[in-house]
Amino acid sequence: MQHIHLPFGGALWQLSSSPCCPVLRSRHSLSTLPFYSITLWIILGVLMCPCCVQCLIFKVGILGPWNCDPYYAKSLPAIASRLAVGRINEDFSLDLGCTMDFVILQEACETSKALTSFVQYENMVDAFVGPTNPGYCNAAALMGKNWDKSIFSWACINYELDRVQGYPTFARTLPSPTRVLFSVLRFFSLANIAIVSSNEDIWIDTAAKLASALRSQGLPVGIVVSMGNNDTMLEDTLLSIQNAGKIKVIIMCMHSALIGGEQQKSFLMKAYDMGLTKGQYVFIPYDTLLYSLPYTNTTYFPLQNNTKLRKAYDAVLTITIESDLMSFNEAYNMAKRFGELMVSQEPEQVSPLFGTIYNSLYLLAKSMHNARRAGKWFSGSNLASFTRNITFSGFNQNIRMDAQGNGQTDYVILDTDGWGSELYRCFYVKLSLDKVLFAGTYIHFPAGSPPPSDSSCWFDPNAICTGGVEITYVIISFLCVILSDLCRRRIQQIQLIKGPNRILLTLEDLTFINPQLSKRKITLEDLCDSKSYIEEKSTGERSRSVNSMATATHETSNVAVYEGDWVWLKKFKEGHFKEVKQSTTKIFTKMKDLRNENVNPFLGFFTDCEMFAIVTEHCSRGSLHDLLRNEDVKLDWMFKSSLLLDLIKGMKYLHHREFPHGRLKSHNCVVDGRFVLKITDYGYSEILETQKAPKETPPPEDLFWTAPELLRDPESPRKGTYKADVYSFAIILQEVVVRGTPYCMLGLSPEEIIRKVKKPPPMCRPTVAPDQAPLECIQLMKQCWSEQPDRRPPFDQIFDQNTERMLNTVNTASRMESTGLPYRIHVNISTVNILRSLNDGYKIEVRGKTELKGKGIEETYWLVGKSNFTKPLPKPPEIKPGHHSAQTPLRATTTDLAPISISQLKQWHS
Structure with missing residues (x-):
């Protein structure tokens, strides 16, 4: 606030340094001023009225980890902002009284550093679009309140920010992801949740805030864990989910594999290897809730080029913003065709978060328009409050805000067909109706049906949920379990020292x-x-x-x-x-x-x-x-x-x-x-x-x-x-x-x-x-x-x-045994060669052609003795006609020679 000394009537007047909010204050009553001073100040006040004088430039800061996170950088924040600001300034339906401009503000990937840099941006802009890291959203919103600058964010999931009294300058540009997830989980009656994040601060904080928000809705979030940075830690993460019990839904807070996210890809492939994608769990990517993922006639190359990932993705339900005007790819290509985007990247190379940035700026412009029409200054609290009852055409979908300023944009649930690399629209999530509606395509669950449903009481805000069972039955069941456990332990103690199976x-x-x-x-x-x-x-x-x-x-x-x-x-x-x-x-x-x-x-x-x-x-x-x-x-x-x-x-x-x-x-x-x-x-x-x-x-x-x-x-x-x-x-x-x-x-x-x-x-x-x-x-x-x-x-x-070679030896010996004769040792040519190479005087006779199961007809032999072998040998019976390919060998005793087996060959050779 600047102090300007004016000579009229000896009054000290204050003139706001904000380019958009001129305010006049006096330390003296107007009644004490001379008539000409009063007249001059009336004229000056009229000129400074918002309908007559407005700021020349309204600058918006676009906050995000654009430099340190390559997947956020793929959203091309500068290009998206330039497109939105260009259209806003040329939109004759918008009466802003000034020109909107933007500046890209870098947000560090570490939460503490991101907050430090945010403090330094106080005097650089008039409003913020961001933050993207929920870890410091509360602090940023409080600073915005102190600075009286609006904070328009699509990523702040923190449910505390919905209190207008505590955070009057904060506004959401999208429906709360918690609200969308709650609607979907309620529809499928799946309440028990695990949340897994990648290792970056932004996703770890997202997982923590999401868990807090879902728990505030009464849902049992059983485990919140970071997946680690190597294969062993990844396996431990999935094992901890397995061991947690009752988990039905796994929410993945990390970059989607469909836009190149390597960590989600590794997570799903490891889950596939461990047999966790067979239908016992539903995997839900979190980041697709923040943008409009294209799905009509769209092939995703990460799925097409990786068979294991494609099979694993059958267990994934993708929830994303509905593209009710056109797909993201179509809107992007249209802007390129009209010369509004002078870039070389194709839409497949760009993150759909591009559209979310565009829509956030347009929502801010609509709020400025409403504030100006109401004769209000462009203060942070005014801009946040004038997001109510707004409807406009966004980048590729209709954006709707209700009377409380809550987003009512539609979402869709997408799924693969189980073997392809395309996504199909299965259900609409109509937030305005608080319903999930069938869209014409059935979800392909790996097991043929969703996991067993949880009790509906988890989704009733007026009920204390015990899993659908009366508390009396719970107590009785608990006592029965204790009693049966005591009996079981007593029986086990008796069995340890008595009976045939004693230990x-x-x-x-x-x-x-x-x-x-x-x-x-x-x-x-x-x-x-x-x-x-x-x-x-x-x-x-x-x-x-x-x-x-x-x-x-x-x-x-x-x-x-x-x-x-x-x-x-x-x-x-x-x-x-x-x-x-x-x-x-x-x-x-x-x-x-x-x-x-x-x-x-x-x-x-x-x-x-x-x-x-x-x-x-x-x-x-x-x-x-x-x-x-x-x-x-x-x-x-x-x-x-x-x-x-x-x-x-x-x-x-x-x-x-x-x-x-x-x-x-x-x-x-x-x-x-x-x-x-x-x-x-x-x-x-x-x-x-x-x-x-x-x-x-x-x-x-x-x-x-x-x-x-x-x-x-x-x-x-x-x-x-x-x-x-x-x-x-x-x-x-x-x-x-x-x-x-x-x-x-x-x-x-x-x-x-x-x-x-x-x-x-x-x-x-x-x-x-x-x-x-x-x-x-x-x-x-x-x-x-x-x-x-x-x-x-x-x-x-x-x-x-x-062990193929070892098993082949064992199988051959088994075949020789099954086609042998009583009191005779039956061997094949391989064994003969080995015995002869030993030079130990083994005596061998030709038997003739013998049919061996699975090996055809081979020349086989009898091992009839060994030089200097002094132990008495039983005399084998004469070979009768028809016994040339003998069957049904007799088992030998410890002193008899029977058809050869591996263990007997060991004994002979030793």
Whole structure:
């Protein structure tokens, strides 16, 4: 405000410095002024009346992150503003009394910096179109109130701004997005919402304000989360939504994939990979609510060029402003054709936010026109209040404001047809009628129908919603749930110690033995020579054990007899257990349910005499670690492949059951009497973690199988990760290939190896010569021990892509067995070549042509003996006519020769 001293009557007058709001004030009453002074001031007041004198230029600031966000820059704010201002100044239906001009104002992408820059724009403009960041809308509106400058914004979702008394200079240029979303969600009866944002401040703040606004409407917003900046964080985000429960709608606060938004594209594709786009959720993009997305005869290249994104987008419902005059592309091309837009960009290269900027400026001009006609100054509060009852033709749609200044512009719900790259209008959202109307095309839901509806009470402002159930029933149900849970826990406690499926075992259940180590080698981690006794029992089975075994106790032996079978006890160290926690018994139950031929079954948990141990089947061949170091066992590549295939199948099963191992190493892969590999020690680390057992630092040589990311993180979970298990498999693969300890070829100490693995570069890994294994095996090994966990293939992929050769061997052996004869070993030419290459004196006879299922007719052979093989062989029956392509082989006993199988071939070769 300027103070101007005038000599008339000694009065001090104030003249506003605003170009549009001249105001006269005097410190003296007019009655005290001389007549000529009064006359002069009357003339001056008439000249300064808004109908006679107006500002020369009314400048509008267009606020936005035009420099720091490339997707906002695609809206061409300067071009859109120039087009709107040019048309406004040439529109004879508008009586502004001045010329409108604009200036592009940069808004920082960080909310704090954006607010700082906004403060500096106070004296640069007469009104603002913006902000675009809801994070500082409240502060900007309060400053606008203090400056008496209008704030016209399409992006401020903050519901508090609707209070005219608190924010008199604020006006919305679009209907509130919350209002539009509420209408759509009410129509489909979907209330439970998750909101996901990208990582920029503008979208994080948008998500927070949207959640606040929806909650103010009574809707349950279950989770508000930022999606992170890598694949792991993205997966964690989707898992958190999955685990939240009841979520039906996922609102995505980020740039739309249809205009090139990479983060929404990644989000939808990851959701597709995780199976979350099959109809259980409805995905709604938020940013399309802010502009008019073209849809008539429009092909979206991001969908056309990406099959996965196109399939994922079938789960997306796109809500956007209706193009009731023409599409955005048509309006843009028309302006170019008339020479109003001198730009090279085609409409497909421009964000439809272009039209929103245009409409906001035109709404401001209409408000100025109404204020001038009412004889009001162009103050911020006046311009905000004169947005009521306005209707005009916007860039490509009709813009309507009601008597309260709320937008009534129509919206549409768009959807794909499930396989194409076009969007079709399915429903109108008529805000003036507060209805959603069918537009002629049905929505294509991936599951054939929308997710199950929520209770309608969520959308009733006068109801307290309990999900459609009376509060009395809720209380009764809650009490019933508590009672049933108590009963269930009691039943589980009884089942843990009694019955055929009991888990907690005591000395009454086990008979400890000292096996004859000279005949049955037991080489698992903790086994040592021991002398003990057997407690005599009255049962026949245990009496038989007493007669054949030396005595042992639970303190000196890890081997026992349980229900007639040998079992192995994996003991926990003292101090790890004082009592078995309830949460630990859940792990036992989960372990008990695991059933796979390549997973050593969990039989129970021994807890007696202050000793705690996991009880599993006893495998007489010891561990894979010991087998590889037993020079008496010959291991050719077929034998190794079979062992590795067992390991892959076992780990694949564990991971399918959501059971990471965490301690996978060759010591924890045991081999039974049939040379079948089984994985053991699973669940051990998870039990320690649940029991809160103190962490111990293992010796460096025990860390060879541990993934580098776990070595670097002392707080890493004990139960391990899926990717870390794949790394451990790679180290075991190296052991099997070279038949040596991990890193045995490097000549480094264990401490030095672990130090190098933890702190690359260079990356420290074992080296395997190309002639030691097939190239595919070496490539698989390198993939599995990749430094980046995301690059390690899951066991599903390892099994599908890398076991074809192994499976072919197994299938061939199965075919040979099914076409064999009793007491004869049936082999094909591949096996013959292998046996002859060994030069061990195998005796082979030609059988003749044999039809093998799936392989046609091949020459096959009988393996009839071996030089220097002294054990007695059963005499096979003579081949009768018609048995040349024999059927129905007999299973052999431990002393008979039967049609050959993989396990028997292992035994012969060993």
